[in-house]
Amino acid sequence: MNALHRDLETLILETEAKYEENNYQESKYRLKFHLMPKVGWLNDPNGLCQYQGIYHVFFQYSPFNVKGGVKTWGHYTSKDLLSWDYKGVSLLPDQPFDCHGVYSGSALIDHGNMELFYTGNVKYDGDFDYILEGRASNTIRIVSKDGKHFERKQLLLKNSDYPKDYTCNIRDPKVWKDGENYWMVLGARKKEEKGAVILYQSEDKLHWEFKKEISTKKPFGYMWECPDVFELDNTAILSISPQGLSSKEFCFQNLYQSGYFVIQEGTSVSEFCNNITITSMQEEDFYEWDMGFDFYAPQTFEDEKGRRILIGWAGMPDVEDYDNQPTIEENWQHALTVPRQLKRKGTKILQYPVKELLALRREQKELLEDQSYCIENGCFDLEVENPEGNDISIQLDEDFCFQYDTKENGQIASISFEGEMGRGRKIRQAKIEKVTHVRILADTSLLEIYLNYGETVFTTRYYPQGEKVILKIKKGGKKNNIWTIKNKKKG
Ligand code: FRU
Numbered sequence: 073m074n075a076l077h078r079d080l081e082t083l084i085l086e087t088e089a090k091y092e093e094n095n096y097q098e099s100k101y102r103l104k105f106h107l108m109p110k111v112g113w114l115n116d117p118n119g120l121c122q123y124q125g126i127y128h129v130f131f132q133y134s135p136f137n138v139k140g141g142v143k144t145w146g147h148y149t150s151k152d153l154l155s156w157d158y159k160g161v162s163l164l165p166d167q168p169f170d171c172h173g174v175y176s177g178s179a180l181i182d183h184g185n186m187e188l189f190y191t192g193n194v195k196y197d198g199d200f201d202y203i204l205e206g207r208a209s210n211t212i213r214i215v216s217k218d219g220k221h222f223e224r225k226q227l228l229l230k231n232s233d234y235p236k237d238y239t240c241n242i243r244d245p246k247v248w249k250d251g252e253n254y255w256m257v258l259g260a261r262k263k264e265e266k267g268a269v270i271l272y273q274s275e276d277k278l279h280w281e282f283k284k285e286i287s288t289k290k291p292f293g294y295m296w297e298c299p300d301v302f303e304l305d306n307t308a309i310l311s312i313s314p315q316g317l318s319s320k321e322f323c324f325q326n327l328y329q330s331g332y333f334v335i336q337e338g339t340s341v342s343e344f345c346n347n348i349t350i351t352s353m354q355e356e357d358f359y360e361w362d363m364g365f366d367f368y369a370p371q372t373f374e375d376e377k378g379r380r381i382l383i384g385w386a387g388m389p390d391v392e393d394y395d396n397q398p399t400i401e402e403n404w405q406h407a408l409t410v411p412r413q414l415k416r417k418g419t420k421i422l423q424y425p426v427k428e429l430l431a432l433r434r435e436q437k438e439l440l441e442d443q444s445y446c447i448e449n450g451c452f453d454l455e456v457e458n459p460e461g462n463d464i465s466i467q468l469d470e471d472f473c474f475q476y477d478t479k480e481n482g483q484i485a486s487i488s489f490e491g492e493m494g495r496g497r498k499i500r501q502a503k504i505e506k507v508t509h510v511r512i513l514a515d516t517s518l519l520e521i522y523l524n525y526g527e528t529v530f531t532t533r534y535y536p537q538g539e540k541v542i543l544k545i546k547k548g549g550k551k552n553n554i555w556t557i558k559n560k561k562k563g
Pocket of ligand 1: 115116132143175176177191243244297298368369389
C-alpha cells in the first residue's frame with residue numbers, strides 16, 4: 073500500500089464518518105435492504121464472489137461526488153446475502169496505470185486466493201475525444217490471500233496489446249477458469265463504431281493470448297460494456313451491456329441496455345470459447361435482463377451452493393429525462409439490485425430474488441380488491457397470484473401504476489408514473505402473453521417487479537412524497553398477499 077492509497081483511504085473514511093453522523097437521520101430515501109453507497113455515487117457491481125463461505129460484493133464508488141467522478145471499489149460482505157457489512161474501500165486509483173479510476177471488473181477464486189481483475193482508466197491531458205485517442209484502458213490483476221489485504225497490482229494488458237481495429241474503449245474484464253485454462257472477456261468499441269467482446273486465454277493468469285472477437289454480423293450498438301460468460305443448464309450464455317441501440321415501443325426503451333444471448337442449446341462455455349467459428353451472435357436472440365427505468369451493467373457469479381446469481385446496478389447513466397434529485401439532495405445516488413438467482417427456461421432466463429430474502433418478511437395480510445393499504449416505511453413484499461391471467465392494476469399513491477392489460481392494448485405489462493414520484497420517469501412496457509404471478513419488492517425508494525417468477529422484470533426508483541405510501545390493488549389476482557418488511561435501522 074503506497075502513501076497515495078493511505079491518504080485517499082483516510083480522506084474517504086473521514087468523509088463517510090462525517091456524513092453518517094450528520095445526515096443519516098434526516099435521510100428519507102435511504103434504502104433498508106438494498107446495497108447503496110455510504111455517501112456519494114455508486115454504479116456497477118464488481119468482483120462478485122463467494123470466498124471461504126463469505127459473499128463479497130464490490131462496487132464502483134465515487135464517495136466525493138454524488139454525480140460520479142474518479143472511481144474506487146467499495147466493498148460489502150455477507151454470510152447470508154441478507155445482512156451486509158460495509159468494509160470500506162478496497163481498490164483505489166494509486167498507480168500511474170489506474171490513476172483516473174479503478175473501473176469495473178470481476179473476481180476469480182483460485183488456489184485458495186481471491187483474485188480481482190479490473191480496468192485501470194487513464195485520461196491524458198489534451199484535446200482528445202477519449203474514444204480514438206487520449207485514453208488508456210489497462211487490464212490489471214491483484215491477488216488477496218484473505219479477501220482483505222491485497223498484494224501488488226500487476227499490469228496484464230495495455231492498449232498496444234489489444235487488436236488494432238479497436239478504439240481505446242476496452243474494459244471490464246470477466247475472468248473464469250475452465251480446466252487448466254483461464255479465460256477473459258473484455259467489452260469493446262471498434263473503430264467502425266461497432267460493439268464487440270474480445271476473448272483472451274491464459275495458462276498462468278499473467279500472459280494473455282487473444283483468441284477471437286465475438287459480435288453480431290451487423291452492428292448492434294457502438295459499444296459493449298461489462299461482458300459476462302457463464303453456463304446455465306449446460307448452455308453458454310453471453311451477457312453484455314450495449315450502448316447505441318435505437319429505442320422501440322416494447323424494447324430498448326432506456327438510453328443504454330443490458331441483456332443476454334443464449335448460445336445454441338447444449339453448447340458449453342468451453343465449446344463456445346474453443347470453437348473459433350462461433351464468433352457471431354444473432355441480434356434477434358438478444359433478450360433484455362430488465363424492462364425498468366433503472367437497470368444496467370449486471371454481473372453474475374456462482375456461489376458455493378452452485379447457484380448462478382446476478383446483481384445489477386439499479387441505475388442508468390447519462391439520462392436526461394429523469395433523475396434521482398431526492399437522493400442527490402441527501403448526497404447519495406444509486407443502489408444495487410437484490411441478488412437474483414438465474415434459471416434457464418429454453419431460450420430465456422428467469423431471474424428471481426434469492427430465497428434468503430424471504431427472511432425479511434414480517435406480518436402478512438391478504439389484500440382485497442380496492443382496499444387501501446398504508447405502508448409505513450415504503451417497504452413491502454407483495455405477491456399476486458393470477459392463474460387465469462386476468463388484468464391487474466396496482467397503484468401506489470395514485471402516482472405509480474403497475475398494469476397488466478389483456479383487452480384494450482393487447483397483452484402488455486407496464487409501469488407508469490405521474491407527478492413527482494417518478495422524477496421524469498413516464499412509462500416502460502413489455503409484451504407478455506400471460507401474467508400469472510407478480511411479486512413486488514419495494515424498498516423505500518426502489519421497486520423490483522418480477523412477473524411470472526422472473527420471466528420479465530422491471531426495476532425502477534420511486535420517490536413517495538409523503539411519510540406513508542398508499543397501496544391499492546384496483547384489479548387483483550385470485551390471492552394477493554402482502555408482507556411488511558423488517559425495519560432495519562437506517563444506515
Ligand atoms: C458501466 C461502466 C463500465 C466502466 C464503469 C466505470 O457502467 O461504464 O464500462 O468500467 O462503468 O465506472
